[in-house]
Amino acid sequence: MRRIVVVGAGQAGLLLALGLKQNGYDVTVVAERTAEALRGGRLISNACVFAPGLAHERRLGVDFWNDEVPWVSEVAFFGAGEPGEQEPAISWLATLDEHAESVDQRIKMAAWLDEFARIGGEIRIASVTPDELEPYTRDFDLVLVAAGRGPQFADLFKRNAELSRFSTPQRALSAIYLEAVGEDPFPMAAGVNFGLSSVGECFALPVLSTTGPVVGLGFFGIPGGPLDVWDDVTDQDQHFELAHKLLSTHFPWLAGITANGRPAGPLDTITGRVTPVVRDAVGTLPSGAKVLAMGDAAVTNDPVGGQGANMATRCAAVYQDAILEHGDKPFDEEFMRRSFDRFWAHARHATRFNSDLLEPPPPHVVDTLIAAQTIPEVAQRFAQLFPDPADYEGWLTDPEASARFLSEARARA
Numbered sequence: 001m002r003r004i005v006v007v008g009a010g011q012a013g014l015l016l017a018l019g020l021k022q023n024g025y026d027v028t029v030v031a032e033r034t035a036e037a038l039r040g041g042r043l044i045s046n047a048c049v050f051a052p053g054l055a056h057e058r059r060l061g062v063d064f065w066n067d068e069v070p071w072v073s074e075v076a077f078f079g080a081g082e083p084g085e086q087e088p089a090i091s092w093l094a095t096l097d098e099h100a101e102s103v104d105q106r107i108k109m110a111a112w113l114d115e116f117a118r119i120g121g122e123i124r125i126a127s128v129t130p131d132e133l134e135p136y137t138r139d140f141d142l143v144l145v146a147a148g149r150g151p152q153f154a155d156l157f158k159r160n161a162e163l164s165r166f167s168t169p170q171r172a173l174s175a176i177y178l179e180a181v182g183e184d185p186f187p188m189a190a191g192v193n194f195g196l197s198s199v200g201e202c203f204a205l206p207v208l209s210t211t212g213p214v215v216g217l218g219f220f221g222i223p224g225g226p227l228d229v230w231d232d233v234t235d236q237d238q239h240f241e242l243a244h245k246l247l248s249t250h251f252p253w254l255a256g257i258t259a260n261g262r263p264a265g266p267l268d269t270i271t272g273r274v275t276p277v278v279r280d281a282v283g284t285l286p287s288g289a290k291v292l293a294m295g296d297a298a299v300t301n302d303p304v305g306g307q308g309a310n311m312a313t314r315c316a317a318v319y320q321d322a323i324l325e326h327g328d329k330p331f332d333e334e335f336m337r338r339s340f341d342r343f344w345a346h347a348r349h350a351t352r353f354n355s356d357l358l359e360p361p362p363p364h365v366v367d368t369l370i371a372a373q374t375i376p377e378v379a380q381r382f383a384q385l386f387p388d389p390a391d392y393e394g395w396l397t398d399p400e401a402s403a404r405f406l407s408e409a410r411a412r413a
């Protein structure tokens, strides 16, 4: 039986481990934390997973939250006008073709670790350094590194300068989970509420968290600007007050969310900065042995476009297929490069869409966002970029194509 080890028990690593175990492979997962520690720990992310990712979770039978998770069915877009304006300059609402879901990764990863153990997977609790990977390459047929976006493996998986647009963080991030104060629902669309402004972005969406349904509220601040205020904030009340102030000042039409809410718990906040990067996913150890990166360890995007967990899922699905198809052949460098290329065929679209979101929108994109207010087909197509960023290329990457689409959609409307 082929022995495979996955270092890192996140969205990418656990889905691949579960899929391979279900297919009869002898799989070991190296996790930094136990399921219990994960459940009781600090917020990890705010990962909203769209329909293609949910379909893979469903295929593996690990979509355990169908009865309780609030649906993310809509995308409400708000473009801020001049500072101080109480209403957005651009605003539209579209319904996703299929709903998305945001299940707190503390619940999700803990449940998946438990499920992996239940079906006979081996779990080792350890934090592996790059130097410690060598013995794994002797004991296992394939070593996968799914250790996320941290800098620890950055020397092993070198930055691909050609494919990486940025070399520094493009946003200061923050997220907080809120529970409702009274009986009234939060005054927001039933899905991703996304605010765009010249100083950064904000989002709010329904989430299933450790305490039940909550609203995840986050900011993506352009470094040095007025939304870049999170570096020293650890206290939930301070985080909440700042969030309320920023909403009231920069996205006032959404301030009812904080007015109706309070912090869900002292560990339900996260702040930080992410450097978007595409890496060479094949790492070479001093012995010459090769290891393969997956998920954020291979391709990290800023969370602004909600693509990271979705691409981590895609990576797990693509690598699983590649491993199954490979049969008994050795997992050599050629296999690894081919597997990553199959993943990149998807991830390049998410990366392009996400990277462009970090830059000021060019005039033809602004025109599209404005037209989306009056032409539902345009709003619908834009909203669908979150689950299917492949549609971005050849449409919003091309001013002529986007102008053509707008005039055709206008004629149809």
Ligand SMILES: Cc1cc2nc3c(=O)[nH]c(=O)nc-3n(C[C@H](O)[C@H](O)[C@H](O)COP(=O)(O)OP(=O)(O)OC[C@H]3O[C@@H](n4cnc5c(N)ncnc54)[C@H](O)[C@@H]3O)c2cc1C
Residues within 6 Å of the ligand: 007, 008, 009, 010, 011, 012, 013, 030, 031, 032, 033, 044, 045, 046, 047, 048, 049, 126, 127, 128, 129, 146, 147, 148, 149, 150, 152, 173, 174, 175, 218, 270, 294, 295, 296, 297, 303, 305, 306, 307, 308, 309, 310, 311, 312
């Ligand atoms: C605030 C915020 C909001 C986000 N919102 C979204 C969203 O809406 N949609 C979306 O798709 N994505 C979102 N993301 C991104 C998403 O969370 C990540 O892209 C996704 O979790 C990546 O999955 P992964 O498995 O590659 O890495 P991770 O989820 O980071 O998992 C890596 C795992 O490896 C473990 N690990 C790390 N180092 C080691 C080591 N040395 N040894 C052993 N284990 C190790 C970690 O403990 C962790 O369990 C968001 C991120 C943030 C921060």
